[in-house]
Amino acid sequence: MAQLTRTERQIALALFVGLAVAGLLMVAGGRADPLGLHGALILGVAVFGSFGIISKYYEPLPGADRLREYYDDPSKFGVVAAMVWVAFGLFMGDWVAWLLVNPDLTFDAAWSSFGRIRPVHTTSVIFGFGGNALIATSFYVMQRTSRARLPDQLSPWFVLLGYNLFCILAVTGYMLGITQSREYAEPEWYADIWLVVVWIVYFVTYLRTLARRKEPHIYVSNWYYLAFILVVAMLHIVNNLAVPVSLGHAKSYSLFSGVQDAMTEWWYGHNAVAFFLTSGFLGMMYYFMPKRAGRPIFSYRLSIISFWGITFFYIWVGSHHLHYTALPQWVQTLGMTFSVLLLVPSWASAGNALLTLNGAWHKVRDDATLRFMMIAAVFYGLTTFEGSFMAIRPVNSLSHYTDWTIGHVHAGALGWVAMITFGSIYASVPWLWKRDAMYSARLVEVHFWLALAGTIVYVFAMWNSGIVQGLMWRTYNESGTLTYSFVDSLIAMHPYYIARAVGGLLFLIGALVGCYNMYMTIRAAPQRKRLASTSDMPAAVPAIAPAE
Amino acid sequence: MTFIAHDTLVWLSKSIGLFYLLILSAAVVVYAYWPANRKSFERAAKSIIEGEDRPWG
Amino acid sequence: MFGFHYRLERKTIPFVLAIIGAASIGGFVEIAPLFTIHQTVESAPNMRVYTPLELAGRNIYIREGCYACHSQMIRTLRDDVERYGHYSLAVESKYDHPMLWGSKRTGPDLARIGGKYSDAWHVIHLNNPRDVVPESVMPAYTWLKRTELRTADLRLHLKALREVGVPYTDDMIANAPADAYGQANPGTPLADGVIKRYGETTDVNAFDGSPGNVTEMDALVAYLQILGRLTDVASNGPAAGAAEP
Numbered sequence: 001m002a003q004l005t006r007t008e009r010q011i012a013l014a015l016f017v018g019l020a021v022a023g024l025l026m027v028a029g030g031r032a033d034p035l036g037l038h039g040a041l042i043l044g045v046a047v048f049g050s051f052g053i054i055s056k057y058y059e060p061l062p063g064a065d066r067l068r069e070y071y072d073d074p075s076k077f078g079v080v081a082a083m084v085w086v087a088f089g090l091f092m093g094d095w096v097a098w099l100l101v102n103p104d105l106t107f108d109a110a111w112s113s114f115g116r117i118r119p120v121h122t123t124s125v126i127f128g129f130g131g132n133a134l135i136a137t138s139f140y141v142m143q144r145t146s147r148a149r150l151p152d153q154l155s156p157w158f159v160l161l162g163y164n165l166f167c168i169l170a171v172t173g174y175m176l177g178i179t180q181s182r183e184y185a186e187p188e189w190y191a192d193i194w195l196v197v198v199w200i201v202y203f204v205t206y207l208r209t210l211a212r213r214k215e216p217h218i219y220v221s222n223w224y225y226l227a228f229i230l231v232v233a234m235l236h237i238v239n240n241l242a243v244p245v246s247l248g249h250a251k252s253y254s255l256f257s258g259v260q261d262a263m264t265e266w267w268y269g270h271n272a273v274a275f276f277l278t279s280g281f282l283g284m285m286y287y288f289m290p291k292r293a294g295r296p297i298f299s300y301r302l303s304i305i306s307f308w309g310i311t312f313f314y315i316w317v318g319s320h321h322l323h324y325t326a327l328p329q330w331v332q333t334l335g336m337t338f339s340v341l342l343l344v345p346s347w348a349s350a351g352n353a354l355l356t357l358n359g360a361w362h363k364v365r366d367d368a369t370l371r372f373m374m375i376a377a378v379f380y381g382l383t384t385f386e387g388s389f390m391a392i393r394p395v396n397s398l399s400h401y402t403d404w405t406i407g408h409v410h411a412g413a414l415g416w417v418a419m420i421t422f423g424s425i426y427a428s429v430p431w432l433w434k435r436d437a438m439y440s441a442r443l444v445e446v447h448f449w450l451a452l453a454g455t456i457v458y459v460f461a462m463w464n465s466g467i468v469q470g471l472m473w474r475t476y477n478e479s480g481t482l483t484y485s486f487v488d489s490l491i492a493m494h495p496y497y498i499a500r501a502v503g504g505l506l507f508l509i510g511a512l513v514g515c516y517n518m519y520m521t522i523r524a525a526p527q528r529k530r531l532a533s534t535s536d537m538p539a540a541v542p543a544i545a546p547a548e
Numbered sequence: 549m550t551f552i553a554h555d556t557l558v559w560l561s562k563s564i565g566l567f568y569l570l571i572l573s574a575a576v577v578v579y580a581y582w583p584a585n586r587k588s589f590e591r592a593a594k595s596i597i598e599g600e601d602r603p604w605g
Numbered sequence: 606m607f608g609f610h611y612r613l614e615r616k617t618i619p620f621v622l623a624i625i626g627a628a629s630i631g632g633f634v635e636i637a638p639l640f641t642i643h644q645t646v647e648s649a650p651n652m653r654v655y656t657p658l659e660l661a662g663r664n665i666y667i668r669e670g671c672y673a674c675h676s677q678m679i680r681t682l683r684d685d686v687e688r689y690g691h692y693s694l695a696v697e698s699k700y701d702h703p704m705l706w707g708s709k710r711t712g713p714d715l716a717r718i719g720g721k722y723s724d725a726w727h728v729i730h731l732n733n734p735r736d737v738v739p740e741s742v743m744p745a746y747t748w749l750k751r752t753e754l755r756t757a758d759l760r761l762h763l764k765a766l767r768e769v770g771v772p773y774t775d776d777m778i779a780n781a782p783a784d785a786y787g788q789a790n791p792g793t794p795l796a797d798g799v800i801k802r803y804g805e806t807t808d809v810n811a812f813d814g815s816p817g818n819v820t821e822m823d824a825l826v827a828y829l830q831i832l833g834r835l836t837d838v839a840s841n842g843p844a845a846g847a848a849e850p
Contacts, residue, residue, distance in 0.1 A: 115670020214604035258698035296593035324680035326695035401710040
């Protein structure tokens with residue numbers, strides 16, 4: 001706020017007023033529908049935001065010297081938001097896991113039923129945690145690699161706050177029963193339209209910063225972030241084409257149906273994995289890992305080749321989610337072929353990351369933050385191999401519909417995405433808040449081991465249960481009939497479901513330890529004057545110290 | 549989209565898709581290994597390690 | 606200022622275009638041909654659309670996230686077919702906006718659940734699955750029976766579906782709320798309208814066991830009972846054939 005100029009404060013206020021009007025219209029139009037509740041929520045946010053602006057409106061304006069520093073306040077907000085979302089999302093996830101152990105661990109109320117809170121979990125961790133971390137780090141990285149400050153103070157806030165509003169609409173919507181049922185794209189039409197607006201501002205902000213860059217070459221991390229922004233926009237728009245029942249209804253009907261809809265959804269679904277959960281996080285890795293290790297990336301060229309490889313191989317592979325279904329077989333074969341080819345750029349990236357650490361192994365040993373990143377690269381390699389393997393039709397005939405898929409996803413989500421994010425956050429928190437180091441290196445260490453143990457327990461439990469399940473479903477006895485009923489396979493899952501829930505709990509505790517550590521770093525650690533050194537940290541300039 | 553027969557569209561997908569892929573792969577490899585680009589890539593790799601503590605005026 | 610724009614245009618924009626180009630082609634190649642697919646896929650002339658009650662049930666299925674645990678897509682594998690019935694055909698989900706093929710079988714496939722159990726079984730099972738299957742981990746949906754179904758706006762729902770291509774007639778749209786009531790209340794005059802508009806074989810029952818009202822339970826059970834039975838091409842049509850081993 002303190003860094004916003006007069007005009008920016010005015011625009012911000014106008015935006016909040018506009019948002020309030022939109023909320024009011026939704027309340028009026030959706031009186032008889034859950035849409036009205038969302039209208040009220042939006043209205044509340046807008047009123048709260050307007051008061052925030054008004055109360056600070058006459059605070060001193062920022063001086064021109066602010067332009068000599070990077071603008072990091074939005075990144076700080078994004079990092080904190082990511083940690084809040086991860087704690088919430090992991091908690092919901094573990095609750096869902098326990099529900100499969102004992103389905104009565106819930107309230108006798110619709111909002112808390114499995115089918116509604118499962119998407120709350122997935123959205124919170126993917127979009128809440130992952131998305132905030134991506135936006136926060138992308139602002140951080142693009143400014144530094146471009147040697148340029150963000151073009152203005154308002155648009156990054158618009159992106160972050162708008163994005164979090166989208167996430168809140170999404171998760172509250174599921175609990176109210178508002179969902180499109182499109183996996184990983186559940187929010188309804190109005191939230192989707194809002195996200196498009198936010199995303200356009202994000203993209204324009206990115207381009208404007210790049211246009212201001214003083215460093216002629218665009219560092220490879222930005223390529224990945226840009227691909228993430230662009231392709232996610234494309235996927236989001238096409239996948240969410242729908243006709244609302246009316247402007248006063250939250251519910252909409254998708255434009256496509258049946259087989260076209262299935263292909264569209266999985267074209268989206270798998271590329272959300274590619275461009276949301278891979279591309280963006282690779283961008284993170286290519287910046288924070290070399291930075292933390294103090295060594296340039298092993299092969300910059302390889303990173304370029306794998307960038308394009310990932311961009312144009314990934315986009316074909318969605319149909320491997322639909323093997324042996326009513327989808328035409330040639331599309332299935334295409335998906336399978338490209339999934340296998342995808343191994344090349346994926347392993348090139350993983351190998352590149354690990355080779356970057358070659359020669360810095362002593363640092364990996366001593367520094368849990370770097371170890372987070374190292375393990376992330378290992379899991380990235382493992383998961384992409386597993387993914388290519390599972391896309392092969394006969395393998396898929398066993399693994400599909402089982403917990404093996406869940407295990408695979410979590411090897412990627414916990415092992416790769418969460419680990420690289422925790423590593424990057426631990427690296428950037430002291431840089432952002434200008435502290436010497438995290439509050440406690442020991443606690444980072446504790447978090448690391450809890451996260452690793454949790455991931456391993458989780459993934460092994462799901463591998464076992466998935467394979468057992470898949471085999472039981474297809475076991476025949478001598479007389480040529482199926483040996484096991486579905487319920488037999490369900491009973492066999494019980495111990496694995498317990499193990500999985502315990503693994504998830506370990507991971508959750510680790511994340512909570514991380515939250516505590518960050519809280520203490522931000523709140524309690526003394527702000528020391530930094531020594532002028534080769535380090536990248538901006539020297540603290542008291543006059544423009546960010547308002548907190 | 550009924551103006552194109554399904555078979556034609558499938559054929560196009562299968563043929564052009566493949567060539568497009570081969571050409572793009574070749575182009576990327578050539579770009580990455582083009583000798584003149586070598587220096588700028590090496591510089592880029594090192595660029596994040598230092599000299600980025602504040603925006604360049 | 607000019608310098609910035611110059612640089613932006615020189616590098617960033619082509620780069621952005623390259624990403625879009627690389628990333629869109631796969632989608633076009635895989636998805637575009639599917640829109641001409643009606644030329645090669647089975648046709649089902651006698652297939653009917655969902656009745657308003659079934660549609661409302663389908664929306665409850667979506668709202669409660671049943672798709673998170675149940676698939677509606679029987680693959681062409683032998684064990685799938687023997688366990689769940691004839692493999693699913695593309696045409697069978699052609700009125701499904703969105704499709705509910707699902708991706709996970711924490712519970713069994715439901716593509717052909719229609720007619721497998723009685724309405725009463727479904728009502729008990731949905732109310733508390735452990736009353737009929739003690740080992741079940743399926744959630745209890747106790748509120749369905751006590752929640753009145755919202756039928757007033759069903760016309761708008763049918764209209765929206767017609768906009769995306771489902772052949773609802775004006776007659777069906779105009780009578781949607783009445784048909785929803787009629788289908789759950791056999792013996793009333795409204796029930797005859799349902800038969801008239803949706804065909805002889807339409808189930809007209811007090812699905813939740815209590816006539817006189819329409820609850821969410823009525824709708825969901827009506828939907829479950831129609832699954833796999835909108836058309837009989839799978840059992841009779843030319844596509845009926847052997848599964849892959």
